[in-house]
Amino acid sequence: QVQLVESGGGLVQVGGSLRLSCTASGRSTSTYHMGWFRQAPGEEREFVATISGSGTNTYYDDSVIGRFTISRDNAKNTVYLQMNSMKPEDAAVYYCNVMGGTSWGQGTQVSVSS
Secondary structure, eight states: EEEEEEEEOOOTTTTTOEEEEEEEESOTTTTTTTEEEEEOOTTEEEEEEEEESSSSSSSEEEEGTTTTTEEETTTTTEEEEEOOSSSGGGGGEEEEEEETOOOOOOOOOEEEOO
């Protein structure tokens, strides 16, 4: 059964960049649509981006269009989220999951200053 671990979070300034990674273990995720989600304190978890198994198709929430890019390297069993032009409203705990997944890991904290 697949385990997913998010990494790459940290503190960035407004306008800065971060790249998040989601590394799977246990089995390949190459046949799964994968997604990134985020949750700010006191708010519901929200969708950010998704990518098809092959990496051909992507879809983003309007709030990150033109700034974030989801990608994957199936040989490494890893999904990425490149975040550019960071805004204060991007601050949240970011989670990855298979689309339709029902359990969640610890995520990785993203903070945006000034």
